[in-house]
Amino acid sequence: MATTKSLANNTTTNGATTTPNPLPILIAGGGCVGLFLSLLLTTSPLSHPIILLEPSSPDPSSTRAMAHQPPTYPILSRIPGLLAELIATGSLSSGLCFRTSVGHGSRVIAEKKFDNRGEGKGQLLLAQGRFQEVLMRRVGERGGGDVRIGWRVVGVEKRAGGGGVRVRAVHDADGREEVIDARFLVGADGGRSLVRKELGASFDGETLDAQLVALDLHFDFQRYNFHDANFIIDPSHYGLIGRITSSTPALWRVSYGVPLGLSEADIEAGVHDKLAHMLPNAGLDENGKRAYEVVRIAPYKAQQRLASTLYESGVCLIGDAAHLTNPYAGLGLASGIADASSLADVLLRVLSNQATDGEKLLRAWSEARRAKFMEVVDKPSRLAYARVRSDVSSEEKVQELLQKDKMVGALKQGMPVAPKSLETKGEELEGW
Structure with a gap:
């Protein structure tokens, strides 16, 4: 029979005085996005414990996401030494190209070579499992993050009296259950997110x-x-x-x-x-x-999908739990990393009592991230998906592509189009 342990009464007693400890921030999902958020929070001045629940141990052989975009480099650099370690663990791409299929001669239509001196300007080539290993080790070294492997969220409800959520978690191997009172729950639990379902957010798109x-x-x-x-x-x-x-x-x-x-x-x-x-x-x-x-x-x-909201009643969504996109623009994990970065700033502002209106700020963050996905991720990703399915079977059709596709045309001329920023600045949001 499963046993249930309640962590609702989180207090410290000093003599005759009982002082409630700060409720934890609970992160559901220990992929790269959840781990990066955990790392940002554990390196911040927050006194709130950080608990991360992940159903399975990271698989070092996992290659799911394998190329990481330069627009994420300033975000990853928020953690001193992290970008350099990731580059040392993987490698930097020397270049990219658009080319015809083998059946049409494997002809290069447009290309870009990268100058990888310093910390590098090309794509970071690093299998997702190795990326997770680096982040997991760094979270462990910080000592402020409690990573619980084998646990998953199975239920979420508003906490009595407000000011957080009550989360039910289960350990898959032995059926143990815990009830955890948290100040915030962050769903980083993937495209089939249970947290998103518990939040009641629709997953709109196609x-x-x-x-x-x-x-x-x-x-x-x-x-x-x-x-x-x-x-x-x-x-x-x-x-x-x-x-x-x-x-x-x-x-x-x-x-x-x-x-x-x-x-x-x-x-x-x-x-x-x-x-x-x-x-x-x-x-x-x-x-x-x-x-x-x-x-x-x-x-x-x-999939091209976006949750109807990324925040409601103490629950936030980031990464694939918040949005999904096809891989041909390389913006899936990149946008999740940007979610985590901006959410860390917003949570720090709210929990340090510096926000002029915490709820308004969190809702503004949600809408800003949704807008950023639609404008900077969804549109380019749909264009990239359509681009690779174009007909370039003749020189005439190649020229048509170069004329109508701004990105490929600019790359051909040696002037690649600079990508729009994936970041959201908290100080620009209402309620900050």
Whole structure:
């Protein structure tokens, strides 16, 4: 039988005086976004305990998000030494390009080479599992964060008397339950977020018209002069070919689309046929044998979705729990990191009693982050998804793309379009 432990009466007794301790900030979800928020809060002046619940131990082999955008570098640099450590753990991309599919000559349409001197200007190539490892270790070193592996949130309700939420959590392995009174609950628990459902927020948007496959493999792309990131433009055999590691042999991501409705078995059965259309020389060596080794196949539905609110009654949403986007603009994890950064500032302002109106500030933060997603993440991501599915089968069609697509056209001219900021500044919000 499950046992329940209540952490509602969180007090300290000094002689005859009983002083309530500050209620904790509870973070549901220990992915990169939840861990980064935990790290920001534990390095802040807050006296509130930080508790992070994560159902499973981080998988160091996980490669889900594998390329991280330069606009996140100033955000990551809020933690001294973190960006340099992440770069040292992974590597920096030497360049990216847009190119035609192998069937149309694998021709480079536009490209950009990166100058990686100093802390680097190219994309950071770092598998998500390794990213999590770095953040988890740093949270542990700080000593202010209580990371509880094996725990997940199963229920949320307003705390009697106001001023927070009461959270029910369960330990999956043995069924233990805890009731935790928290000042704030932050849902960083992914696209299927239970916290979002408990909040009652709708998840508005759509599932895109193709299922995407993230396939990791070993193949010598550099032999064929591929860049570290290659956006393949083709109506049928579109996708992304990008380096994940600099090991020998290097691990690469080949992302591509398949029709909706295919089963995982059908997708796996079609892998080699798809790779024959996407890899140079159909992926074969000089003897006609497969020159690649498939390591991982991960199909998923591409989504463009945004929660109807990111804050209500002591509960906040960040990362994939708040919004989802397709991977072709590389803004999914980046926007979640920006969520965490701005929320840390807002929570510090509210909990240090400096906000002119804490509730108004949190609601303003929610609307600002929703607007930022729509303008800076959703639109570019939809354009990027449409771009890779363009027809560039002839020189005339290539020129049409260069004329109508500002980003590719500017890259061709050596003047890449500067991305808009992902950040939200708390001091500019109502209630600050």
